[in-house]
Amino acid sequence: MESPTSTLRRRTRRAALALIAVALPLAGTAAPSSAAPRTPAALPSDPGDSGKFARMNAQIAKLDKAYGGDLAKLKDAQYAAKKALQKSESLQGDLNDARSLVAQMAATQYMTDGQGPTISMLAAGNPSDMLSGYTLIEHLSQNKTAKVAQIGKLVDEQAKAHTQAQQKITELQKEIKDLLGQKKRVEALVKKYKPQSPSVGMGGVTPRMMNVKTVIDQEEGPFPTIGCVRTTGDPQDHGTGHACDFMVTTGGVMATGAAKAHGDATAAYAIAHASALGIKYIIWRQRIYDLRSPGWRMMENRGGVTANHFDHVHISVF
Template sequence: METPYSTRDTFVPRRRFRRVALAIAAAAGALVLTSATAQPSVAAEPSGSEKVAKLTQEIKELEKEYGGNLEQLRDTRKQAKEALERAKDLREDLDEAHALVAQLAATQYMTNGVEPSIQILTSSDPGDVLGDASLARHLSQSQAAKVRQIATLVTQQDRARREAEKKITQLEKDIKDIAKERTRVKALLKKYKPESPMIGNGGMTSRMVTARDEIEEEFGPFLVIGCTRPGDPLDHGQGKACDFMESSGGSMPSSSRLAHGDAVSAYAIKHASRLGIKYIIWKQRIYDVRSSGGWKGMSDRGSITQNHFDHVHISVF
């Protein structure tokens, strides 16, 4: 005869509960193992980070050769690093969820405990005790939210991992594409040798002054033309860049001003060789004369100004 096991008013045969709890524990363990094997190991993430670090060094070396920062590569590198961080964070969340479900299942089995809600569904009358299948179903349903969380995290983490891999592959491709242009870029750098900032022109180089004055003459007046920025480590700080503003206060330009910006950027591209223009950024895209392929999209930096919808950025050699 079976010895009954009771918790307060709940009456569940000990042997029956052990069978059910063991089944739940085994199912949770299987879920953990299945999800874990479906994901890449944590050790795979550092390899992605190491690859980005190596590519970053390649970018720095290219920038030394190519006469300044390569915004297109910096932008893709930023996207790759953000994707890697998201994949890492989701992996940590997934591991925590796995551990929680496994711990709950193991605790239920080891302590022969019954969830409080089971008491509502059972009675002190042995004839009314739920069958094994019903009890197992209830225990499973009580963890449904956690199981759904794991399923969601598995999907999100896998998507983030694949996105990180995609961004790293794109960065590798962009670096190779730009590296192929070495001969042409060296010819450009020879033609447009570095210039010294000029006193009396806000620290701009004579080349930037010439480009600014010509664009102002052709398309002005602009709301503002912003050039040198003391302390900026990039082209603005070196007197080799200007922003031609099409609106103010971080607002989206009108349709006529957007068309005006299109005309300015087209003019800069057409006369890039004569004016020594290195790259143009406009409407979340970049046109770099040191690479091939024309306009290339950039990541969302969070605002109209940062995405260059309200101004045309022009940098010179």
């Protein structure tokens, strides 16, 4: 008949071997044929995506200069791809850390013949001590099982993030391709609206932007406020005096009812008169209409009413 100590050792060794069968495949080591079902392997976080993204960034910088400044529509796709890549890489790091911890625990228990320091200490104790010790070991075992379950969840999350990152990169490639396909038309627009010199005594706003501000205010105003030159945050064309924000609410309040209708009318007027006024693009309600690549397009969520342009119409000029 087995002693309580022998029974404890046998059960602990069996639990350790079972854990190793799961942990070693996760760590990239071949498992015995009797191992538990293998957790799906995570996709590589960056199969050349970072290099591809860097090359596209260089291309965007050249296009930005050649196509009349701030390509906000293209840069929004660039922002989305960057965010997706960062999430994929971060999840891959979490996944690697979790796998390493499980494999380490399993290897330590295996190398000590299933008897870690806690087990060795308990082996010499009396039955009541061993009972509480066995409860502790069960608790540790459950924690390891939870860690293995966490790895499975991380695998799924990282795979989804990887797929989304590749999708965003594909969308960015499409935006670049579309702009390159309209090169002659865009070059004609840039030539038509010759770049203007920086201004002084006008708050830094270019003469063209000042004219647009005056016309829009006369035709669609009054507005609670109109903001033009700024260099903080993501200035887009504001930093060079090529953009103004036509606020339809204040205090970061979402535009609804009459305020939303006011914004809709302002955006529609800007589009209809873009050619005569030299307007480059309009942003309103998390959408952008770029005259270099016409049509409304949804933008990436920037996390707030103002950041997503739900309280103002942004207008940029060439």
